[in-house]
Amino acid sequence: MRSTAVTRSTLRQQIADALREEVLAGRLKAGQEFTVKEIAEQYGVSATPVREALVDLSAQGLLDSVQHRGFKVHEFSVADYRGMVEARALVSEAIFRGIADRGTGPLADAMGSVRRRAEEAQRAAIAGDLNVLIGYDLRFWRELGSLYGNPYLSDFLHRLRVQAWVFAVPYLRRAHDLEGRLWSGHTELVEAVASLDAAGAYAIVSAYNEHSLALVERLAR
Structure with missing residues (x-):
């Protein structure tokens, strides 16, 4: 049980790091929308660590949650x-x-x-x-x-x-x-x-x- 939790936590961090790099590189652009399912399919993982990673990035101010649609890259002024x-x-x-x-x-x-x-x-x-x-x-x-x-x-x-x-x-x-x-x-x-x-x-x-x-x-x- 503990090993599973550690693995999921590590995967969550890896996905968050990868998506942050995508935003910093400009490959994910301000205002661009995507769903948990799209990201999970892109990285070949389950939805749970992806959703957790996206919530983490939202807490850091990099993403916005879009009701019933997923997430989008935050647009700074x-x-x-x-x-x-x-x-x-x-x-x-x-x-x-x-x-x-x-x-x-x-x-x-x-x-x-x-x-x-x-x-x-x-x-x-x-x-x-x-x-x-x-x-x-x-x-x-x-x-x-x-x-x-x-x-x-x-x-x-x-x-x-x-x-x-x-x-x-x-x-x-x-x-x-x-x-x-x-x-x-x-x-x-x-x-x-x-x-x-x-x-x-x-x-x-x-x-x-x-x-x-x-x-x-x-x-x-």
């Missing part, structure tokens, strides 16, 4: 995006200040991995490789946020970043060439955090947010 950027700035500031207050001890073991993620994300951003960037960028911020040690804050920041990417991706994909146009200050941010420079880290993120808003709003027009 430019105003929503501005709100996401503002919220993630506030959460980031709290994390940076918390890390600075705790000192260098807890950082020692984790900074190597965070730096590697930063370098990978930065290379993809400079090259304008959106597909590679999204994955590395989400992992980078996930690890950076976890340095503070508060999973509620880091999970909230991760959710905001996923939602922001979901909104921005369709507009970014319309651009002919993203090389040199995406924010690429990941390593600079890591060094500020490693130096316990909370104000410097927040200034970097503030400049990043202004850049992101300006770019996406320009493309959305």
Whole structure:
């Protein structure tokens, strides 16, 4: 009985992860509708873990339940995006200040991995490789946020970043060439955090947010 529950839980997570990737890649587009049956047939699984995965994604704000019809990909607006950027700035500031207050001890073991993620994300951003960037960028911020040690804050920041990417991706994909146009200050941010420079880290993120808003709003027009 326990083994069956674990298997279903794992399958539920795998389906949720796969569908999230579909949304982030733009293959599932904003407003697109689908049913539990369609997804179950697509992945060759039963309806139960699919329904649970779709409910999970709805709770994360990525899907909407459509009564008697199934689910659809949530449609974020430019105003929503501005709100996401503002919220993630506030959460980031709290994390940076918390890390600075705790000192260098807890950082020692984790900074190597965070730096590697930063370098990978930065290379993809400079090259304008959106597909590679999204994955590395989400992992980078996930690890950076976890340095503070508060999973509620880091999970909230991760959710905001996923939602922001979901909104921005369709507009970014319309651009002919993203090389040199995406924010690429990941390593600079890591060094500020490693130096316990909370104000410097927040200034970097503030400049990043202004850049992101300006770019996406320009493309959305």
